Amino acid sequence: MFDWWESLSTLQRIFGLVAVPSTIVMILQTILVVVGFGDVDADVDGDVSDASLSDSSDGLALVSVRGIVAFFAIGGWTGIVMAHFQIHTFFVVLISVIAGFLALLFVAYMLKLTTKLQSKGNIEYKNAVGKFAKVYITIPADGRLGKVNLTLQGRFAECDAVTQDGETLKTGQTVVVNGLIDSNTLIVSLPEANNENQEK
Template structure:
C-alpha cells in the first residue's frame, strides 16, 4: 500500500486528498437523506444571499435556485477529485485535468441544484392547511433563537408535502438539524415548536 501511494505523482495525490473525504461526507449525507434523518441538513448555510421568500404571505417559504450550498460544494469536490484522478491516469496534462474536472464538477452541481429546486417547488404546490401541522415533527433548517426572540425555519411534512415554514420557540435556542414538534400556529402563520424528546 505504501509503495503504491509513494508511486503516485504529487499532482494526482492532491485529487486523492479531495476525493476521499468528500466522498465519505457525500455518502453520509446520502444515507441520512434516504433514511429521513438529513432533511434539515441538505441546504444548511446556503450562500445565495437568502433568496427563500414568503412571496404570498402564507407562511411558507418559496424555494429558490440554491447553487452555492454546502451540499453542492461537497458534490463538486467529489466529482472534481475522482475525475482528476481519472484524467491524470489517462495522461492528460495538469492544466487539462484541472479544467475538465472543474467543468464536470460545476455541471454536476448545476444538475443537483436544479433537481432540488424542482423537487421543492413540486412539494410546495397545492393548497396546504397549516393547522394540519400541529403535532407534526420536522427538522430545523435555519437555527431558531431562544424564547421567541426571532424566527428560524423548519422543514416539515404537511399533507404529504415537504414545506419550509418560519418558526419560533419559547424555550432554549434550537440549532440546525434538531428534530422538533409543532405545538401551535400563530396568527401570522409562524409555527411554535419545541425540541422533540428522544
C-alpha cells in the same frame, strides 16, 4: 488501499486529498437522508442559499452544502482519472473544474426540483373556503380554537378553527368553512347559519 495510493502521481494525490473526504461526506449525507435526517442538511442548504450565487430567472441556487461537496467529489475523481492519461496539468485541472461544476449544477437543479415538489404538496388552507368539515374538537363560542377534519387537496387534514356566530360547535357537527383568520386557522359555521348570513 495503500498500494493504490502509492501508485498515484503527485497530481493525482492532490486530487485524491480532495476527492476522498468529499466522497465520504457525500455518502454520509446520503445515509442521513435515507434514515430521515436529511432535513438537517436541507436547512443548512437553505441558510447558505440565502447568500448564494443564483440564477435570477429561475431561482437556481448554485451554492449549497451538497453542491459544494459534489463539486469537490466529482471534480477530484475526474482529476485522478484524467491525470492517469498524462495530459498537460492545465487541461487536467480544467476538465476537473468543468466536471465539478456540472455536478454542482445537477445538485442545484435536483434541490430546486425537490423544493417545488414539496411546495406543491403543502396544504393551501384558502382552498378550504366553501368546503364542509366535521368538528373534531369542540369549537367554543367565545372565539377560542377548536379543530375540524376535512378533505383538502385530495388528502385528509386536521385544521384549527374558530366560529364567529356566538354558538358552540360540538364534536361531530358538520360545518362549512367561511374564511380564514390567519394562514392556517379556519372560520367555520353551521351550514344553516351560513345560509342565513348569505340571505341577509
